[in-house]
Amino acid sequence: MRHFPIFLNLSGQRLALSGGGDAALAKLRLLLKTEARIHVYADVPDAQILDWAAQGRLTLHRRALLSSDVAQALLVYAADEEPIRDAEIAAMGRDAGVLVNIVDNLEGSAFITPAMVDRDPVTVAIGTEGAAPVLARRIKAGLEERLPAxxxxxxxxxxxxxxxxxxxxxxxxxxxxxxxxxxxxxxxxxxxxxxxxxxxxxxxxxxxxxxGDRIRTGRITLAWTGWDDPEMLVMKTRRALDAADVVLHDADLAPAVLELARREADLVALQAGAEVPPLAAHLLHHAQAGHHVLYLSTRPLPHDLALHCRSGGVDPVDIPGLPGPEQKNMKESA
Structure with missing residues (x-):
């Protein structure tokens, strides 16, 4: 991970932006959503920037950005769309110990601004290290559909x-x-x-x-995956991993898959192919304590595991899995 995502508290902080054209406008439309004090430096600013300044939404300086201006800012955006001038501003930032972003210049920037889904106060940031902006926009569009206004x-x-x-x-x-x-x-x-x-x-x-009118009883979910790749999990299993209080799993389950579990969940490793009666008793113990317990195996589940759970008083949710390459090969050779 080259760029580490963080959320900065910009309330009352001073941001500086150099430029008055299209690149500056695009960046300002985003920055004006924050609570920062925005200072724009441009000899010939766009009419929209003049309007924002007249409304008191930003402070406009009809001159070039100086090193003294950089030193006063928390962040600086170079949006002059002139490579030499942008490089000069980046050098000012390095000298002053201030982070500078050059618009549309990943290599020259000390930080980048990701694509965002804005449902204030919910904000989702999406970054691809500059490698696939189109993909970032598609992810953004998908999330906007899933997160209503x-x-x-x-x-x-x-x-x-x-x-x-x-x-x-x-x-x-x-x-x-x-x-x-x-x-x-x-x-x-x-x-x-x-x-x-x-x-x-x-x-x-x-x-x-x-x-106590809405207290839920414990639940058991049974699932399996033959893949080490978490992206090969069926969606229902991913949701169960995110919701479970206790995750019982085969010891050879890939760590990348377990990363999808909630941080607060109890993770319990079991010997692969554990005998069904004690496994069912283990699941029932957690469910009867009021927990949502998930058993995630690396191989198809025993047919009688669900039956043992039902006989213990809990009807489990059984999620089909996807066989991995090794299991497919075994089936084909058989």
Whole structure:
């Protein structure tokens, strides 16, 4: 990873941008969404920049950027679209210890600005190290389709409610509460009554969770994959990895696959091909304690494992897997 993604607090911070043309406009449309104090340096600024300055959204200096200006900024954008001038500004930044981004120049920049999905306060950053901007845009478009415009409204309401939600115990109780809010209760309330309907919906949902009316019983999910590549997991298994409280897995499961599990989940390695009765007992133990437990194997699941779980009182979700290259070869040779 050449470029490490971080989120900077720009509230009240000074940003400097050199340039007044198309490249400057494109960058300013993004920067003006922040709470930074933006200073633009341009001899001949675009009319739109003049309008923003007249509205007080930025400070315009009708001159070239100086080294003293660079030294006062947290970040600097070089958008003059002149390679020699951009290189001069980058050198100013190095001398002052200030990070400089040269618009559309990956190699000359100390930092880059990724593609973004903006659902304020939810922000998703997408970077490809400059290798595939078209791919970044496609990923961005896909995420925008999956994150409706109401995502930001739902998140702001949740942010204001966090203190009240702390009445629930840490861990699964809070995860279940917020999961119910973001998955079903929040969107339904917003569709019915807009932003004003969210606080009453949150109050009602919290009361239900505190009273125990929405407490869920434990669950068992059974899944397998013959691949070390996490991208070969079926989507339902990926979602189960993200949701499970406890992940029992074969010891030879690829670490890259386990990386998809929640950080808070308990990971328990088992001997590959463990005997079914003790394995089922292990799964039932966690489920009966109220947890969502996932067993992820590296080979097709024993046919009687689900039966043993049902006889213990828990009907598992059984997710089909994809055979890996070795399993395919074994099947073909047989």
């Amino acid at each position: 109401s995502t930001g409204v739902l998140t702001r309401a949740a942010q204001a409610f966090r203190g009240a939600a702390e009445a629930l115990p840490m861990g699964r109780a809070r995860r279940d509460f917020w999961g119910a809010y973001f998955d079903t209760v929040g969107p339904a309330a917003h569709d019915a009554g807009g932003a004003e309907a969210l606080r009453p919906a949150l109050d009602k949902l919290l009361a239900e969770h505190l009273s």
